[in-house]
Amino acid sequence: MTERTTSPRTVAYVCADPGIPVFGTKGASVHIQEIVRAWRNRGAHVEVFAVRAGDAVPEDLADLPVHVVKVGGKGMEPAQREQAQRAAAARLAELVVELGPDLVYERYSLFSDVLATAAEALSVPGVLEVNAPLIDEQRTHRVLVDETGADEILRDQLAAADVVACVSEPVAAWVRARVPAAADPQVTVVPNGVNTDRVRPVSPDPSGDPVVVFVGTLKPWHGVEDLLEARRLAQAPWRLRLIGDGPQLGAIEALVAEHDLDVDLVGAVVPEAVPAALDGAMVAVAPYPESGDHYFSPLKVYEYAAAALPVVASRIGQIPAVVEEGVTGLLVPPSDPAALAAAIDALVTDPARSADLGAAARRRMVEHHSWDQVLEATVCGIATHAPDAPAGVR
Structure with a gap:
C-alpha cells in the first residue's frame, strides 16, 4: 500500500x-x-x-x-x-x-x-x-x-x-x-x-397529451417491453418517448406497430443532448424487470430527478434509496405492466402532484448527489x- x-x-x-x-x-x-x-x-x-x-x-x-x-x-x-x-x-x-x-x-x-x-x-x-x-x-x-x-x-x-x-x-x-x-x-x-448544471428542470409540453419519457440502451434488463405493455393498458392518454438505441430496437418497433401505440422513437443521443431530449416530458420511467442482477446505480434516475421529473420506477436494487415513494416519485413492483400503467396514469392526470414530486426530486439531487x-x-x-x-x- x-x-x-x-x-x-x-x-x-x-x-x-x-x-x-x-x-x-x-x-x-x-x-x-x-x-x-x-x-x-x-x-x-x-x-x-x-x-x-x-x-x-x-x-x-x-x-x-x-x-x-x-x-x-x-x-x-x-x-x-x-x-x-x-x-x-x-x-x-x-x-x-x-x-x-x-x-x-x-x-x-x-x-x-x-x-x-x-x-x-x-x-x-x-x-x-x-x-x-x-x-x-x-x-x-x-x-x-x-x-x-x-x-x-x-x-x-x-x-x-x-x-x-x-x-x-x-x-x-x-x-x-x-x-x-x-x-x-x-x-x-x-x-x-448527476450534473445539475448540465441537466436543468424541464417543463411539460402543454400541447397534446402528456409525455412520458424513458432514456437508456434498448436491452432486456431495462424493461422497455413492460413499458410498452403499460402504454397499451393505460386508461389515461399519454405519449411515450423512448430515447436510446440498442439490440431490441427491432422488437420494440414491431410491438409499437402491432398495437398501434403512440410512441416517439428518438434514438440514441449524446450526453450533452439528453437535457433537451427530456424537455416537454411530465413523467420519467425506469421500468427495470424482475429478472437479472440489480447491482447497478441507476444513472438515468438521477438525471430524471435533476430535470425535475417525477420518476416511476421498479422497486428493486438501489432504486428505493434514490426514489422516495410519494415524495420524489412512485415505486411499482418489477415486471408488472398493469401497476406501471396505473402509476403513470395517476401522475399524468394530476399535473400539480407531478410538479411537486419533480421539484422535490430536483432539490434532493442538488443537495446530495x-x-x-x-x-x-x-x-x-x-x-x-x-x-x-x-x-x-x-
Whole structure:
C-alpha cells in the first residue's frame, strides 16, 4: 500500500474497457466525463488513458488530453481479444508511468492491471472504481476464456488500490470476497451522481397529451417491453418517448406497430443532448424487470430527478434509496405492466402532484448527489483539497 497524499496535482484517469468510449452516448461514458470534470473542479490536471476515444466530445472537454491504445480489429476470437486487452493495458500502463501523475484513478476493466503497474512504479495512490461484477457478467452474457487470469488481475488491482469505490453494496460485497488476504484497500460504496448544471428542470409540453419519457440502451434488463405493455393498458392518454438505441430496437418497433401505440422513437443521443431530449416530458420511467442482477446505480434516475421529473420506477436494487415513494416519485413492483400503467396514469392526470414530486426530486439531487460530492466521497482519504500549485504543475 502506498503512502497517501492530500493534494494530487496531476491525475491519470484510466478506462481500458473496449465497450466504453470516453466520448460516447452510454451512461458509462457520461460517468467518465463527469468524474473528469469533478477532478478538474478540484484543481487537478487530468489526462485520460483509454482504448476508445469516441467522437461526441463536449465543448468543455475539448482540451482534455486523451491517450488511446486500441485493442485491435474486429473478428478476433475471444481468446485473442483477451490477449489484445492485456497488451493494450500494458501499453497504457507505460504511458501512465511516462506521465508520472500524483494519483492513478482507474475504472475497473477486464484484463487491465494499469493501476497496479503504474501505482507501484510511481509509488503514488490509486483508486479503483468498480461499477459491475465484470467477471460474472462476461461469463454469463458473453464469453470468458481466461477466467483465472481475469480473477488474478482483479486481485492485483485490489491489492494495489488505496480506495476501491463500488457503485452499490452488492458490487462492494463481490469485491470484498476477492480482496487478497494481505491487502487492505478502503472498500466504499459510492452511488452515481448527476450534473445539475448540465441537466436543468424541464417543463411539460402543454400541447397534446402528456409525455412520458424513458432514456437508456434498448436491452432486456431495462424493461422497455413492460413499458410498452403499460402504454397499451393505460386508461389515461399519454405519449411515450423512448430515447436510446440498442439490440431490441427491432422488437420494440414491431410491438409499437402491432398495437398501434403512440410512441416517439428518438434514438440514441449524446450526453450533452439528453437535457433537451427530456424537455416537454411530465413523467420519467425506469421500468427495470424482475429478472437479472440489480447491482447497478441507476444513472438515468438521477438525471430524471435533476430535470425535475417525477420518476416511476421498479422497486428493486438501489432504486428505493434514490426514489422516495410519494415524495420524489412512485415505486411499482418489477415486471408488472398493469401497476406501471396505473402509476403513470395517476401522475399524468394530476399535473400539480407531478410538479411537486419533480421539484422535490430536483432539490434532493442538488443537495446530495452532485458529481463533486461523489468524488469527495470516493477520495476523502486521499485527496481532500485542491492543490496549491496551478493545475498541471507538479
